[in-house]
Amino acid sequence: LAKTTQPISMDSYEGQEVNITCSHNNIATNDYITWYQQFPSQGPRFIIQGYKTKVTNEVASLFIPADRKSSTLSLPRVSLSDTAVYYCLVGDHNAGNMLTFGGGTRLMVKP
């Protein structure tokens, strides 16, 4: 199972771009990289998923280098409501493999 490593916490200010990097050195060929956001007392919420290169949606971008051993979640112009824990997860949902959560990154957005 691919293990992930992320910074424990990050601070930012409203309107700034936030980049959170995750390392997953033993990612498998069929694994996808997915980022989730979790607020207190809520289940994790899907943010973005990718396999390689760059993926962008309405809330974030995901950058994945060619070797796929790391990934970077980019949140443009964060707001106070983006304060949450962000988890980087690696797994093959098509195979139904379980996800192992790392510690996540606690993002604090300040006014």
Add this chain to the structure above:
Amino acid sequence: GAVVSQHPSWVICKSGTSVKIECRSLDFQATTMFWYRQFPKQSLMLMATSNEGSKATYEQGVEKDKFLINHASLTLSTLTVTSAHPEDSSFYICSAPSDYGYTFGSGTRLTVV
């Protein structure tokens, strides 16, 4: 997209009683359901994996007789915490893989008094 509905969202029970948590996949068939537990300020820890039609597999250290898992159909999986004690108080979350990735329930806050 895929949706997993989890109920109840919170429950308070007396020590020694049992509590059932349900997770339903609303618009897809969940042949597999993962059950996680999360203590305050900690990450999610996998407790067990349920598969429709077969026995659940439990992670090391998780008592299968205490945390009963039933995967009755392709859309319903349940976790029953039997003879609950205060140390079982936690946030329980289910998750199922789908064509869109992994979908999580909204979680159940269990408080045992």
